[in-house]
Amino acid sequence: MYIVHIASEFAPFAKVGGLGDALLGLTKAFQKNNHQVQVLLPKYAFLDYEKLGAAPYQPGVLTATYHNVNLFFIETPHCFEESTIYTGDDRDAPRFISFTKYALKFLLSQNKKIDILHLHDWHSAIAAPLIKLKLNNLTPGAVALNIHNLCYQGECEKELVKEFPFETPNLLKEGINYADAVIFVSPNYSKEVLTEEYACGLLQTLKKNEKKLYGVLNGIDHEMWDPEIDPALALNYSNKDSLNKIIHAKQKNKELTQEELQLKKTKAPLVTCITRLVHQKGPELIEKGLLFALEKGAQCVLLGSSPDKDMQGHFENLAEKYKDNTNIHFHFKFNDKLSRLLYAASDFIVMPSQFEPCGITQLIALRYGSIPIVRKTGGLKDTVFDLDDPDIPTDLKNGFLFTGYSSKDFNQAIYRALNAYKDQSTHTLIKQGMDRDYSWKKSALQYQDVYEKIL
Numbered sequence: 001m002y003i004v005h006i007a008s009e010f011a012p013f014a015k016v017g018g019l020g021d022a023l024l025g026l027t028k029a030f031q032k033n034n035h036q037v038q039v040l041l042p043k044y045a046f047l048d049y050e051k052l053g054a055a056p057y058q059p060g061v062l063t064a065t066y067h068n069v070n071l072f073f074i075e076t077p078h079c080f081e082e083s084t085i086y087t088g089d090d091r092d093a094p095r096f097i098s099f100t101k102y103a104l105k106f107l108l109s110q111n112k113k114i115d116i117l118h119l120h121d122w123h124s125a126i127a128a129p130l131i132k133l134k135l136n137n138l139t140p141g142a143v144a145l146n147i148h149n150l151c152y153q154g155e156c157e158k159e160l161v162k163e164f165p166f167e168t169p170n171l172l173k174e175g176i177n178y179a180d181a182v183i184f185v186s187p188n189y190s191k192e193v194l195t196e197e198y199a200c201g202l203l204q205t206l207k208k209n210e211k212k213l214y215g216v217l218n219g220i221d222h223e224m225w226d227p228e229i230d231p232a233l234a235l236n237y238s239n240k241d242s243l244n245k246i247i248h249a250k251q252k253n254k255e256l257t258q259e260e261l262q263l264k265k266t267k268a269p270l271v272t273c274i275t276r277l278v279h280q281k282g283p284e285l286i287e288k289g290l291l292f293a294l295e296k297g298a299q300c301v302l303l304g305s306s307p308d309k310d311m312q313g314h315f316e317n318l319a320e321k322y323k324d325n326t327n328i329h330f331h332f333k334f335n336d337k338l339s340r341l342l343y344a345a346s347d348f349i350v351m352p353s354q355f356e357p358c359g360i361t362q363l364i365a366l367r368y369g370s371i372p373i374v375r376k377t378g379g380l381k382d383t384v385f386d387l388d389d390p391d392i393p394t395d396l397k398n399g400f401l402f403t404g405y406s407s408k409d410f411n412q413a414i415y416r417a418l419n420a421y422k423d424q425s426t427h428t429l430i431k432q433g434m435d436r437d438y439s440w441k442k443s444a445l446q447y448q449d450v451y452e453k454i455l
């Protein structure tokens with residue numbers, strides 16, 4: 001198949017969150033299965049094109065190859081001069097609408113029959129109505145829209161979409177209406193969105209389009225995230241090693257973490273949170289949970305950056321309050337290298353999300369032998385299985401879950417986890433988490449099924 005993706009992120013060089021990781025993993029997996037894959041991205045000013053080995057392709061388009069995936073960086077006049085992918089304000093909608101139009105213009109100029117045009121989130125969703133209503137010359141076999149996060153919808157000025165017969169100027173909503181398949185990033189989330197609580201105001205639209213909704217779990221890229229070769233680690237390890245060797249390696253990584261973050265040298269359990277600090281991720285639960293774990297004798301690290309200044313300010317004040325405590329550390333930048341060391345060093349990774357379309361953090365944590373403590377929602381429910389749940393087969397157990405969105409429930413899960421750490425019943429969870437295959441191999445085949453269906 002010839003598959004073209006239009007997207008705003010691609011890991012590792014244009015990444016804000018899981019969307020970037022998903023693009024890399026999905027496209028690499030399809031390329032490996034001998035499909036022809038292209039990814040169209042904005043020509044962001046902040047990227048080092050020389051380092052990417054990019055070359056001019058045609059006027060206004062640079063091309064590069066990354067892990068055999070063909071990337072095209074589409075110049076979009078007067079847009080993407082900023083130092084970040086998103087501006088986070090009302091400039092984003094016109095930026096990404098323009099980009100999508102230029103991307104489609106580029107595809108028209110290529111004049112090749114596309115099998116699947118694959119859109120991602122609201123940023124490129126306008127391509128679906130554009131193709132169905134306007135661009136008669138561009139006729140892909142089918143249009144798929146991936147929704148990585150339903151809450152970001154690209155609501156914009158009416159003026160920007162006045163050429164369309166839309167009731168409301170909401171780019172994601174119209175993407176849902178006009179795409180042939182709408183793919184959510186986990187089976188559980190694809191069901192949750194059909195309820196008032198999770199539909200983010202799009203319940204009627206989703207119900208109307210229910211027949212074309214799918215849920216395919218994201219994978220993680222096993223080459224990108226591999227504790228056996230990850231250069232950020234003090235000592236490498238893998239699931240082929242004995243449990244003793246894994247625990248020893250994780251201890252060495254903990255020691256390096258303590259050294260680098262000037263934490264106390266101790267064998268206490270390390271509880272970590274790696275996240276965007278936004279409401280979705282449960283910031284108030286994160287704060288209370290980490291302080292609870294600290295009180296119970298754990299060491300804690302929060303690696304979190306926030307687009308929301310008030311939110312970041314709040315956590316910076318907290319960091320200031322605890323600056324002399326050598327058992328807790330706060331780091332407010334996006335830091336891939338540190339995140340890798342933390343995945344390896346940690347005993348537990350917490351994710352008390354309000355909602356979670358899939359969640360990649362828990363999948364990386366599992367691969368690095370860190371035990372997830374997560375809320376039973378979205379993709380977390382599809383991937384984390386509680387040690388104390390009698391209905392779960394023993395060999396599937398890999399973490400701790402809680403249900404209610406409250407500090408009380410979250411702290412209880414942390415409490416259970418720390419107790420299990422004490423009596424070493426977490427040991428089997430480490431190995432079972434590492435053994436489970438959450439690579440893109442299986443997920444890519446499920447995407448292929450969806451493609452075949454809509455074709």
Ligand code: ADP
Nearest residue numbers: 017018275276305333334335336339359360361
């Ligand atoms: P989302 O896409 O909603 O942010 P995911 O769990 O799907 O959440 O993906 C988050 C990704 O971003 C993971 O790869 C995680 O390691 C990474 N990440 C989040 N915050 C940071 C940070 N401050 N520094 C480095 N990596 C981060």
